[in-house]
Amino acid sequence: MSSAPGPAREPPRYLSKAEAEAIEKELLEDYRFGRQQLIEIWGHACAMAVTKAFPLPSLPRKQPTVLVVCGPAQNGAIGLVCARHLRIFDYEPTIFYPKRSPDPLYQDFTTQCEKMDIPFLSYLPTEVQLINDAYNAVVDAVLGAEAEAAEGREPCAAILSTLKLIRIPIVSLDVPSGWDVEAGSSGGISPDVLVSLSAPKQCARRFLGRQHFVAGRFLPYDVQKKFELNPPEYPGTECVVALRAPRQ
Amino acid sequence: MSSAPGPAREPPRYLSKAEAEAIEKELLEDYRFGRQQLIEIWGHACAMAVTKAFPLPSLPRKQPTVLVVCGPAQNGAIGLVCARHLRIFDYEPTIFYPKRSPDPLYQDFTTQCEKMDIPFLSYLPTEVQLINDAYNAVVDAVLGAEAEAAEGREPCAAILSTLKLIRIPIVSLDVPSGWDVEAGSSGGISPDVLVSLSAPKQCARRFLGRQHFVAGRFLPYDVQKKFELNPPEYPGTECVVALRAPRQ
Numbered sequence: 001m002s003s004a005p006g007p008a009r010e011p012p013r014y015l016s017k018a019e020a021e022a023i024e025k026e027l028l029e030d031y032r033f034g035r036q037q038l039i040e041i042w043g044h045a046c047a048m049a050v051t052k053a054f055p056l057p058s059l060p061r062k063q064p065t066v067l068v069v070c071g072p073a074q075n076g077a078i079g080l081v082c083a084r085h086l087r088i089f090d091y092e093p094t095i096f097y098p099k100r101s102p103d104p105l106y107q108d109f110t111t112q113c114e115k116m117d118i119p120f121l122s123y124l125p126t127e128v129q130l131i132n133d134a135y136n137a138v139v140d141a142v143l144g145a146e147a148e149a150a151e152g153r154e155p156c157a158a159i160l161s162t163l164k165l166i167r168i169p170i171v172s173l174d175v176p177s178g179w180d181v182e183a184g185s186s187g188g189i190s191p192d193v194l195v196s197l198s199a200p201k202q203c204a205r206r207f208l209g210r211q212h213f214v215a216g217r218f219l220p221y222d223v224q225k226k227f228e229l230n231p232p233e234y235p236g237t238e239c240v241v242a243l244r245a246p247r248q
Numbered sequence: 249m250s251s252a253p254g255p256a257r258e259p260p261r262y263l264s265k266a267e268a269e270a271i272e273k274e275l276l277e278d279y280r281f282g283r284q285q286l287i288e289i290w291g292h293a294c295a296m297a298v299t300k301a302f303p304l305p306s307l308p309r310k311q312p313t314v315l316v317v318c319g320p321a322q323n324g325a326i327g328l329v330c331a332r333h334l335r336i337f338d339y340e341p342t343i344f345y346p347k348r349s350p351d352p353l354y355q356d357f358t359t360q361c362e363k364m365d366i367p368f369l370s371y372l373p374t375e376v377q378l379i380n381d382a383y384n385a386v387v388d389a390v391l392g393a394e395a396e397a398a399e400g401r402e403p404c405a406a407i408l409s410t411l412k413l414i415r416i417p418i419v420s421l422d423v424p425s426g427w428d429v430e431a432g433s434s435g436g437i438s439p440d441v442l443v444s445l446s447a448p449k450q451c452a453r454r455f456l457g458r459q460h461f462v463a464g465r466f467l468p469y470d471v472q473k474k475f476e477l478n479p480p481e482y483p484g485t486e487c488v489v490a491l492r493a494p495r496q
Contacts, residue, residue: 031363032356036284051485088465089485108280115279116468217336220364237299237337 010230012214012243014202017181020145023198023219023227031220036105039074042197043081045215045239046173049195050082050139051089052242053171053211059136064091067135069124069159071142071177072099078173078197079141080109087118094135096121098155124158128165137169140191142177145201163189169210171195179203195240199229212243258478260462260491262450265429268393271446271467271475279468284353287322290445291329293463293487294421297443298330298387299337300490301419301459307384311340315383317372317407318345319390319425325349326421326445327389328357335366342383344369346403372406376413385417388439390425393449411437417458419443427451443488447477460491 015023027033056064068083070076076097083093095118100110114120125131131138142159160178163170169192170176176194179185184206192209198216216224217234224231234241263271275281304312316331318324324345331341343366348358362368373379379386390407408426411418417440418424424442427433432454440457446464464472465482472479482489 032359034284034353034356036282037288040285040288048485085466105282108282111280112468115470117470218333220360222363222365237296 012200012230012232013228014200014204020201039077040081041218043078044085046082046195047085049213049240050171053193054137061136065135066091066093066137068093068095068139069142070097072101073146075141075144075173077106077109079139080113083118084113087116094119096124124162132167135168140170140172140177144174145181175201175203213240215240260448260478260480261476262448262452268449287325288329289466291326292333294330294443295333297461297488298419301441302385309384313340313383314385316341316343316387317390320347320349321394323389323392323421325354325357327387328361331366332361335364342367344372372410380415383416388418388420388425392422393429423449423451461488463488
């Protein structure tokens with residue numbers, strides 16, 4: 001509430017994979033949050049983070065294009081919601097969603113984007129210069145914390161190879177694709193922006209990009225306490241906050 | 249985007265009951281929005297409107313208390329989500345929800361509030377002075393556009409009698425309770441603040457309160473065009489906007 005500097009805040013805690021799963025389980029089973037509801041909340045928060053990291057007037061290209069690459073599971077669905085809100089915020093998102101889930105919930109999020117005339121790519125250019133030229137940024141909603149099973153398999157392996165080569169900024173949702181939730185990455189993608197969902201995961205300590213946002217404002221206070229999250233202070237009614245100031 | 253005055257905008261269109269229902273049907277059936285998702289979006293937007301109409305530092309009482317009165321149907325569920333976000337925004341909501349729906353979706357929204365330690369009143373004081381003294385404002389999420397069937401029946405009739413007598417500001421969600429969606433009201437409650445969901449309904453022309461917010465930023469552009477909504481301009485990433493400046 002006050003703008004006067006208060007006592008120093010404890011830094012937020014970085015979660016293990018088991019802790020992150022326990023929080024999601026508690027939200028779903030004890031608090032009775034719905035998956036549709038959580039994905040909407042997280043996807044909206046990710047779009048808000050993109051608007052903060054890449055404000056419309058700051059974009060280097062004439063068109064406010066953003067490529068949103070969505071994986072087959074929950075992280076991909078959050079990317080779909082992020083794309084929809086980016087469209088509402090006057091960006092021009094394009095979605096690449098090569099492996100669509102048969103889950104009706106994810107299909108509904110897909111329909112919302114399709115009906116809003118957000119274009120879907122039928123393939124990702126292997127010539128990375130085409131991506132560098134066409135978009136201002138890429139949202140990596142490929143794997144998130146669901147990495148292990150899908151990482152080595154197509155189409156994810158090919159996408160990761162492409163993402164490693166591109167030069168435009170990458171915004172990773174929760175866990176950069178291909179990174180281990182706890183150990184992080186060696187030789188993986190290097191996102192410019194990381195948006196941690198609910199709370200940072202341990203791999204975020206290895207994040208060396210420009211801005212690290214946390215999207216956990218919606219969390220019940222008892223969950224924050226039980227898991228000793230030491231959440232950052234969210235100003236006003238903001239749903240995301242940057243953990244460190246951007247390096248200018 | 250620009251702060252310079254642009255060409256005059258057409259005023260937003262005020263919807264008939266049939267049009268409002270057609271928009272909701274289109275969102276649910278064609279765009280495949282989920283009810284859980286829409287209620288979350290609307291409830292969050294209503295909480296944002298409350299923070300704009302009654303900023304924390306402006307509240308007359310020491311505690312940032314708000315009474316949220318929830319009816320049995322969808323408007324009540326939106327009130328529950330509004331209360332949850334008000335709690336996240338550091339308000340102290342109290343809920344009165346006398347007739348709980350057996351719908352599992354609404355039960356889940358109720359559980360979220362209960363588990364977040366938002367108090368539920370077991371009865372509404374008939375002595376209105378107790379309400380005037382205890383709360384800074386009342387959110388009327390009783391009937392909304394679902395008025396006809398429930399209005400004359402208990403507990404809604406008693407709640408409306410009480411709301412007519414209280415002196416603290418009322419924030420009505422979508423349609424002030426007891427008002428006809430199109431004709432408005434004679435002798436009904438007189439809210440200070442109205443939050444129109446998606447777009448204003450015809451009754452909003454009779455609204456004489458301080459601030460009229462519209463919470464329709466999420467609407468697909470094609471829906472805005474098809475129903476000729478002429479939506480207001482939402483600044484930045486705001487999900488609600490006031491149609492007229494507050495009378496100071």
